[in-house]
Amino acid sequence: MPNDLNAFLNSPPTDIGRVTAYYSQLMATLNNLNPTNPYATTGPTKAQDIGAAEQGLRSLTVFGEDEMISRILLNHIQAVRGEHRSDKGRIGQIDREIAAREVEIRRKEWNLENEASPNLLNGELLGGKGGAAQTLAEILSLKERLRALVQERALLTTVRNPLRRRAQFQLFILELTSQQRYIHALIACGFYRYLSSDTTFDPQQLEEERNSLEAENREQNLDYQASLKEIQSSTSVIPNAVNASPLLGATPSDTGAGGSGPSGATSAASAQGDSLPRFNSITGLETFLTTKIMDSRRKRQSFDGMISGKRYGLAQALLIDLHSTARHQPELHTIPLEARHDVLNYGNKVRQLSEALSSLDYESIKALSAEAGEIDSMIGTVPLKAFAEKYPVQGRIWARQAELLSRSGKFREAEEMMKAALQVAPLDKEVQATLKNVQDDLLEKREALEKLKKIVKDGDYREAFDRADEFLPLVESDGDPDLEKDFDSLMNREKDVQASLEKSKALEHRGEHAAAWLEVTEVHETVEDDSRFVSRRTELSARSADFAKGYYSAKDFEEEGKDVIALAWYLNLLNEVPGSDVLNTRIEDLSRRVGRK
Amino acid sequence: MARNTGGAKGWAVVSTVVAAVSIGALGILLFQTKLDRYARLSEFPVESYLEGRGMWSGDFFRIVGKVENILHLNEEDGVLLVSVEMEETGRILPILVTPKENQAPLSRNQQLKMEVAVDQKDRINCLRYDKK
Numbered sequence: 001m002p003n004d005l006n007a008f009l010n011s012p013p014t015d016i017g018r019v020t021a022y023y024s025q026l027m028a029t030l031n032n033l034n035p036t037n038p039y040a041t042t043g044p045t046k047a048q049d050i051g052a053a054e055q056g057l058r059s060l061t062v063f064g065e066d067e068m069i070s071r072i073l074l075n076h077i078q079a080v081r082g083e084h085r086s087d088k089g090r091i092g093q094i095d096r097e098i099a100a101r102e103v104e105i106r107r108k109e110w111n112l113e114n115e116a117s118p119n120l121l122n123g124e125l126l127g128g129k130g131g132a133a134q135t136l137a138e139i140l141s142l143k144e145r146l147r148a149l150v151q152e153r154a155l156l157t158t159v160r161n162p163l164r165r166r167a168q169f170q171l172f173i174l175e176l177t178s179q180q181r182y183i184h185a186l187i188a189c190g191f192y193r194y195l196s197s198d199t200t201f202d203p204q205q206l207e208e209e210r211n212s213l214e215a216e217n218r219e220q221n222l223d224y225q226a227s228l229k230e231i232q233s234s235t236s237v238i239p240n241a242v243n244a245s246p247l248l249g250a251t252p253s254d255t256g257a258g259g260s261g262p263s264g265a266t267s268a269a270s271a272q273g274d275s276l277p278r279f280n281s282i283t284g285l286e287t288f289l290t291t292k293i294m295d296s297r298r299k300r301q302s303f304d305g306m307i308s309g310k311r312y313g314l315a316q317a318l319l320i321d322l323h324s325t326a327r328h329q330p331e332l333h334t335i336p337l338e339a340r341h342d343v344l345n346y347g348n349k350v351r352q353l354s355e356a357l358s359s360l361d362y363e364s365i366k367a368l369s370a371e372a373g374e375i376d377s378m379i380g381t382v383p384l385k386a387f388a389e390k391y392p393v394q395g396r397i398w399a400r401q402a403e404l405l406s407r408s409g410k411f412r413e414a415e416e417m418m419k420a421a422l423q424v425a426p427l428d429k430e431v432q433a434t435l436k437n438v439q440d441d442l443l444e445k446r447e448a449l450e451k452l453k454k455i456v457k458d459g460d461y462r463e464a465f466d467r468a469d470e471f472l473p474l475v476e477s478d479g480d481p482d483l484e485k486d487f488d489s490l491m492n493r494e495k496d497v498q499a500s501l502e503k504s505k506a507l508e509h510r511g512e513h514a515a516a517w518l519e520v521t522e523v524h525e526t527v528e529d530d531s532r533f534v535s536r537r538t539e540l541s542a543r544s545a546d547f548a549k550g551y552y553s554a555k556d557f558e559e560e561g562k563d564v565i566a567l568a569w570y571l572n573l574l575n576e577v578p579g580s581d582v583l584n585t586r587i588e589d590l591s592r593r594v595g596r597k
Numbered sequence: 598m599a600r601n602t603g604g605a606k607g608w609a610v611v612s613t614v615v616a617a618v619s620i621g622a623l624g625i626l627l628f629q630t631k632l633d634r635y636a637r638l639s640e641f642p643v644e645s646y647l648e649g650r651g652m653w654s655g656d657f658f659r660i661v662g663k664v665e666n667i668l669h670l671n672e673e674d675g676v677l678l679v680s681v682e683m684e685e686t687g688r689i690l691p692i693l694v695t696p697k698e699n700q701a702p703l704s705r706n707q708q709l710k711m712e713v714a715v716d717q718k719d720r721i722n723c724l725r726y727d728k729k
Contacts, residue, residue, distance in 0.1 A: 553647070553648075557649060562649060562719055564691060564718065564719045564720050564721070565646065565647065565649050565719055567668075567691045568646070568647055568689070568690050568691055569647065571665075571680050571689040571690070571691060572647075572688060572689050575689060587668070591668035591669040591678055591691070592669060594669070594678055594691065594693075594720065595668065595669030595670070595671050595676065595677075595678040595693075596671060
């Protein structure tokens with residue numbers, strides 16, 4: 001749903017009452033001017049009343065909804081009607097209004113300067129939060145009004161040629177048509193037909209007049225931008241407040257106000273003129289406008305029917321159509337508040353349903369489709385419910401499979417399955433809960449794998465063995481042959497350590513202290529500093545001091561290259577530990593070396 | 598007087614016999630010592646050797662003990678490396694024995710007397726041996 005349509009649907013109730021009064025006045029004015037108009041309530045016998053119509057037009061100028069359209073129309077009427085007559089009185093009136101606006105602008109600018117100054121006591125702005133921004137917005141609005149007045153004055157003072165004045169009036173009517181202000185355009189046509197007998201359009205003259213107005217508009221727009229920058233620079237202490245103003249950063253032609261002025265009208269006409277058919281005369285244009293109004297009325301009737309039948313989907317489509325083809329028509333703006341809210345509510349439900357579908361929020365899909373079905377009987381909710389039932393179940397099955405794969409150590413497969421489950425049911429609570437467990441498990445396993453790799457790298461055989469139950473599945477699932485080999489090596493090392501310690505204890509128990517000491521001394525260099533061995537050697541050293549001394553002597557002599565003395569030591573040590581593999585091996589090696597010499 | 602002379606003769610005979618026996622015994626002892634060539638050798642200083650203290654190369658020592666094991670046989674020159682348990686200390690030493698034609702071959706548990714010398718490489722070489 002377009003944003004401006006959303007804003008329209010959210011209009012406060014007070015606005016709607018005022019708008020209804022405005023359009024009633026607008027239609028009364030049209031009725032006085034053209035008794036056969038589509039809104040006629042008095043019948044074709046009623047006579048045209050130009051005076052009443054003009055009076056009605058004047059009364060319209062007080063409505064904010066009119067956006068100065070009626071005033072500008074009156075101005076065109078005055079300009080065409082006066083032709084060569086002096087506009088002195090009218091110009092004088094405009095000058096007074098301009099002077100009053102300028103005084104008010106200066107006063108507000110002075111206020112703004114104070115409001116934008118910092119409060120030395122608390123550091124905030126003197127105008128408080130939003131105060132300066134509000135004043136700034138008022139100044140900009142006043143300047144816009146001032147600009148329109150200046151343009152109005154320029155129309156009276158600069159263009160004296162009656163042909164050009166009529167051409168400008170025609171351009172204005174076309175612009176009203178382009179802006180989908182069909183009633184205003186029809187009123188303008190009625191006045192034009194009353195004021196001028198020549199109701200044909202001269203394309204060449206219109207083009208020249210349009211170009212002239214566009215040039216003027218560009219010049220004035222530059223002035224406007226300069227003025228805007230001046231205000232912004234003078235209030236630089238409140239940049240955020242300035243930027244927050246909805247009126248800032250938009251040229252007059254960008255805002256609604258701009259569209260109402262002659263210059264804005266022209267630019268918009270050139271922008272939208274392509275969508276309009278080519279009109280040869282006021283009569284042709286009136287036919288077009290009448291058709292458009294009748295279309296709008298028909299759409300509105302259909303809309304009302306849809307609302308009463310609670311077919312909000314179709315009503316919304318009609319509303320969007322009305323909003324794009326009859327933007328300023330009473331058929332759109334007099335839609336009751338309740339109907340607006342119904343359509344808005346339905347639109348919100350559909351939007352939420354669409355979002356739920358996008359995010360695969362099955363619970364929301366089920367709830368919203370049920371709600372939307374209750375609001376609008378035309379909506380088929382069965383396929384939606386079936387869709388919302390099927391996929392969460394599939395997601396839960398896959399999530400469970402991921403959990404099982406994770407538990408069995410197939411982490412890669414578990415991750416794939418997890419992705420698949422998330423893809424079909426990303427917001428399902430059961431899937432999320434299961435996958436959270438799997439993720440935690442995977443995370444834990446990944447951390448454990450990292451820890452295992454560090455343990456293997458550090459050669460920490462003791463921790464590797466202690467956590468074997470935890471690490472073995474990891475090693476198997478990781479599939480790295482090097483890791484598996486290194487881990488096995490660590491496990492065997494710890495087993496050897498434990499076996500040596502056990503054997504040492506058994507030997508000690510039998511009173512073979514030297515053998516017990518040797519069992520925990522002659523160990524692999526990677527484990528010789530193991531705290532258990534160190535502790536055990538310390539325990540046994542008192543009872544095998546001589547043996548230990550001899551053993552270290554033998555090692556020292558061997559290192560020094562004194563093989564024979566080392567051999568002598570080993571022979572004597574073997575006497576104390578008969579059958580020691582360690583000593584026998586050393587004796588064999590050394591005997592071979594000594595005997596060869 | 599004659600009694601005194603007879604007493605003196607008896608004493609002289611006894612002294613002579615004792616002296617002769619003593620001289621004979623001494624002679625036998627000296628003879629036996631001359632026959633046991635190992636007796637004049639110093640006992641091998643096993644503790645000094647094991648502690649790696651420098652030993653005079655060229656000195657000869659006596660080792661009396663039992664052949665505990667034959668550790669190695671060098672097939673090129675027939676030199677044996679045997680371990681001998683010393684009688685006195687119970688220490689075991691590795692000794693290189695070069696076989697000689699006129700000597701009986703070594704066997705395990707054989708009781709031997711050995712004349713040994715330590716070379717510059719700390720090897721204990723048996724120069725000769727005899728059954729104990």
